[in-house]
Amino acid sequence: MPSKARIAVAIGCTAAVLLANTAFAQFRKNEDAVDYRQSAFTLMSNHMGRLAAMAKGEQPYDAEAAKQSARLIHVVSQLPWEAFVPGSDKDGARLKDDPWAKADEFRKLQERLAGETDKLVEASGDLDALRKQVGATGAACKACHDQFRKI
């Protein structure tokens, strides 16, 4: 598949997942919501690690694997937000600030991440571009962690 088509595929997936988030409440209990969002973060973190290893030269650059990780990050990073249901601040949650009271800030950080992961898909086909965009994407992750995630 030519690279433009691959990117179109990734964007198609993302649009689909974004729509899914508006469907209806999907968690029987708060614990399930915490588990769901942490699962999405675990997959994202693992694939960010794969890209970072290539960016740092700890693993050889594999354009196909990089694109696949970037696409997965882009899709899965749309998932956690609906799982921040009000009241789900316990049951293993690692919140240090209040995403419901600061909904606008929280949403802006989500939008920043979505923008960066979108660029990450495009950048993944070239090692120099990937290096830069892994940094920018990681910074978007960190901005939200710094404010909202308990270490």
Added chain:
Amino acid sequence: MPSKARIAVAIGCTAAVLLANTAFAQFRKNEDAVDYRQSAFTLMSNHMGRLAAMAKGEQPYDAEAAKQSARLIHVVSQLPWEAFVPGSDKDGARLKDDPWAKADEFRKLQERLAGETDKLVEASGDLDALRKQVGATGAACKACHDQFRKI
């Protein structure tokens, strides 16, 4: 996007993810592998629950949401298998049989699931087809759980 194009998008994503699995070892320690595969299963289970709720009439059928869940299941269900790294039978693992000693059986069950989730994407656009295919997909999940997963 017309439905054929949407299905093509989902298949494109899956092919991409399948390729990613062959790249290189991706887990620093066995605990990370267990966490990764359980995270993928958590997302799959949640979205199977969404589809089952529609199939049973517990939630109204929403063709878009159903397609999106089916596509996500299809993509994410490719992820866990590389995380069954030899030795990762502890650290919260819930194995009752040995997927490494029974690698052929384990692989066949993975292939069965991949076939059913592929059909699930197609079936998700029609409630009657979805009902049937949620059953077939759930049976593929169960076949593997019955043999390999500790309850």
